[in-house]
Amino acid sequence: MTPRLGLPDLGVGVGLRVPHYRRILDERPSIDFFEVISENFLVAGGKPRYHLSAVRETYRVVQHGVSMSIGGPTPPDAEYLAQLKRLVQETRTPWLSDHFCWCGVPGANLHDLLPLPYTEEVVALVVERAKRVQDTLGVRLALENTSSYLSYTGSTMPEWEFISRIAEEADIGLMFDVNNVYVSAYNHGFDPYELVRNVPHERIVQIHLAGHTNLGRYILDTHSDHVIDPVWDLYRETVELAGSVSTIIEWDDRIPELEVLMAEADKAKVVRDAALARRARRLAGQPVPEIEHHRGPPELAPAALAAQRAWAQGGPREHEEAP
Amino acid sequence: MSGVAELQAQLAELLQRRRALDTDPTVRDQAARIATGNDRLSPAEQLELYREQFWLRHTGSLVEDFEGLGGILGQHDWERLVEDYLAAYPPRSFSLRDLGDRLPAFVEQSTWLPHHALAVDMARVEWAYIEVFDAADATPLDPAKLASIPEQAWESARLVLSPALRLLEVGYPVAALRRAIRHKDPFSLPGAAAQKLVVYRDGARNLQHQVVSPGAFALLQALASGQALVPACQAAMAEVPDEAPRIEAELTAWFQDWAARAWVVDVLV
Numbered sequence: 001m002t003p004r005l006g007l008p009d010l011g012v013g014v015g016l017r018v019p020h021y022r023r024i025l026d027e028r029p030s031i032d033f034f035e036v037i038s039e040n041f042l043v044a045g046g047k048p049r050y051h052l053s054a055v056r057e058t059y060r061v062v063q064h065g066v067s068m069s070i071g072g073p074t075p076p077d078a079e080y081l082a083q084l085k086r087l088v089q090e091t092r093t094p095w096l097s098d099h100f101c102w103c104g105v106p107g108a109n110l111h112d113l114l115p116l117p118y119t120e121e122v123v124a125l126v127v128e129r130a131k132r133v134q135d136t137l138g139v140r141l142a143l144e145n146t147s148s149y150l151s152y153t154g155s156t157m158p159e160w161e162f163i164s165r166i167a168e169e170a171d172i173g174l175m176f177d178v179n180n181v182y183v184s185a186y187n188h189g190f191d192p193y194e195l196v197r198n199v200p201h202e203r204i205v206q207i208h209l210a211g212h213t214n215l216g217r218y219i220l221d222t223h224s225d226h227v228i229d230p231v232w233d234l235y236r237e238t239v240e241l242a243g244s245v246s247t248i249i250e251w252d253d254r255i256p257e258l259e260v261l262m263a264e265a266d267k268a269k270v271v272r273d274a275a276l277a278r279r280a281r282r283l284a285g286q287p288v289p290e291i292e293h294h295r296g297p298p299e300l301a302p303a304a305l306a307a308q309r310a311w312a313q314g315g316p317r318e319h320e321e322a323p
Numbered sequence: 324m325s326g327v328a329e330l331q332a333q334l335a336e337l338l339q340r341r342r343a344l345d346t347d348p349t350v351r352d353q354a355a356r357i358a359t360g361n362d363r364l365s366p367a368e369q370l371e372l373y374r375e376q377f378w379l380r381h382t383g384s385l386v387e388d389f390e391g392l393g394g395i396l397g398q399h400d401w402e403r404l405v406e407d408y409l410a411a412y413p414p415r416s417f418s419l420r421d422l423g424d425r426l427p428a429f430v431e432q433s434t435w436l437p438h439h440a441l442a443v444d445m446a447r448v449e450w451a452y453i454e455v456f457d458a459a460d461a462t463p464l465d466p467a468k469l470a471s472i473p474e475q476a477w478e479s480a481r482l483v484l485s486p487a488l489r490l491l492e493v494g495y496p497v498a499a500l501r502r503a504i505r506h507k508d509p510f511s512l513p514g515a516a517a518q519k520l521v522v523y524r525d526g527a528r529n530l531q532h533q534v535v536s537p538g539a540f541a542l543l544q545a546l547a548s549g550q551a552l553v554p555a556c557q558a559a560m561a562e563v564p565d566e567a568p569r570i571e572a573e574l575t576a577w578f579q580d581w582a583a584r585a586w587v588v589d590v591l592v
Binding site: 039042043044045046047048049050067071072073077080102103104105107108109110111112114116117119121122125149150151152153154187188189217218310311317318319320 | 452
């Protein structure tokens with residue numbers, strides 16, 4: 001199969017967030033591409049639409065969503081999909097991503113990326129819906145592994161098998177969030193490398209990298225800090241297996257200056273280039289030295305951050321700027 | 324209902340509960356049937372992380388959208404209001420932007436609130452800001468088109484107002500109060516002072532407010548209802564007879580001001 005399902009490698013980009021609009025539009029810094037949260041732009045007009053249009057004059061944009069609820073009790077909302085399709089046609093996103101999750105029930109949208117039970121019933125349900133959504137939107141759908149905090153008694157297969165089965169049977173892409181692999185592995189006590197090594201690598205069309213908050217008993221996926229070393233290790237491994245895949249740095253809380261995000265993206269490029277070099281050697285049959293992974297006790301969040309309990313659901317909303 | 328849908332219905336009910344799950348003995352058995360737990364977290368504690376998140380996310384979103392209302396009420400009453408609201412009106416839209424759409428009406432019903440009338444006005448104005456923020460764009464008024472309109476056509480002309488404009492009658496100067504609260508300026512709660520308020524998005528897409536005279540407000544309301552210019556002026560004069568001479572005298576100046584503020588975006592002749 002063609003790597004990335006034939007989709008382009010856009011390089012390493014960052015999530016487009018409100019505090020950076022002015023700098024981006026005034027200075028047009030060198031950033032490979034931006035990822036936008038689709039829901040923030042499913043509005044009639046005003047600054048959200050203006051900023052999106054202005055950013056698109058210079059940069060490639062890919063859409064990432066948080067509301068599809070592909071595994072919810074009811075199929076994805078038709079009106080939501082219609083709005084999404086109009087935005088897809090406007091942004092010309094080369095693929096559209098959302099999550100392996102459910103977001104609520106009829107009458108109550110919980111606005112969360114709730115994990116799905118890993119069962120045959122849910123595989124069949126999500127496969128059927130993912131195919132239909134991909135056909136409806138007319139763009140390649142990629143679903144993302146979530147960070148999760150609960151595991152179901154009813155699950156009958158590991159996460160890697162669940163997402164692999166759906167990706168293969170629905171013929172969709174994977175948005176592979178390496179930080180989410182680490183967070184879920186920590187929270188549920190599995191080996192993150194088992195997940196990284198067992199998903200269908202040729203279906204990975206984009207990678208997410210982010211920081212998190214380790215509270216000891218569990219990790220919250222807060223997107224509020226730098227990527228930690230063990231996650232860089234997982235990223236290197238993923239790129240070695242999947243090849244040159246578009247990568248996004250997500251930073252959604254305590255958002256720093258743009259330079260900090262750009263430095264994180266530069267770091268990702270260094271790691272990615274090294275991993276691709278190793279991949280090339282491996283494919284050429286040349287010896288590839290082993291790399292020692294970062295080990296040791298996880299770094300806990302400082303006390304000041306431990307009070308921060310909100311996890312990321314896809315980034316802050318577009319909003320009137322703070323005074 | 325399928326097995327997974329039944330599980331999701333159970334979970335959704337648990338996650339919207341107002342009190343912690345891991346301290347409720349009746350929930351522990353139910354949680355253990357749903358979640359495995361692990362050596363660090365019990366099944367109920369795993370669910371509790373999501374329940375807590377439901378409240379953090381939604382109260383946080385409302386705090387962001389109704390900062391002025393929160394400033395008037397203070398933390399205790401604000402928290403009670405928001406909890407009551409989310410219990411009465413669980414979020415339905417996929418977008419958190421819509422979360423507060425029924426809060427102004429809910430505040431009006433919540434007569435137990437301190438400074439109730441002031442709170443009602445603030446909620447209405449803050450929701451207007453949300454609506455105006457991402458309302459549809461409109462092409463600015465074209466001076467060439469204006470210049471080409473024959474004088475006699477103005478009598479029956481219809482002025483089209485921006486979709487990003489809301490007209491509000493308030494009993495308190497809440498827009499100024501909101502600004503002070505958002506800027507973290509020292510403030511005291513104002514006394515009653517009726518105002519006719521226009522909340523709008525300007526040509527640079529920034530959110531603004533403007534207090535207008537009763538006559539100007541009545542004219543804007545008549546125009547917003549679709550009346551042509553002359554009948555709209557007549558309606559405004561009839562509604563605010565004290566200002567009839569002013570409406571007649573200042574109509575041209577008002578029109579220029581309203582066009583400059585992007586309130587009037589087209590003239591249909």
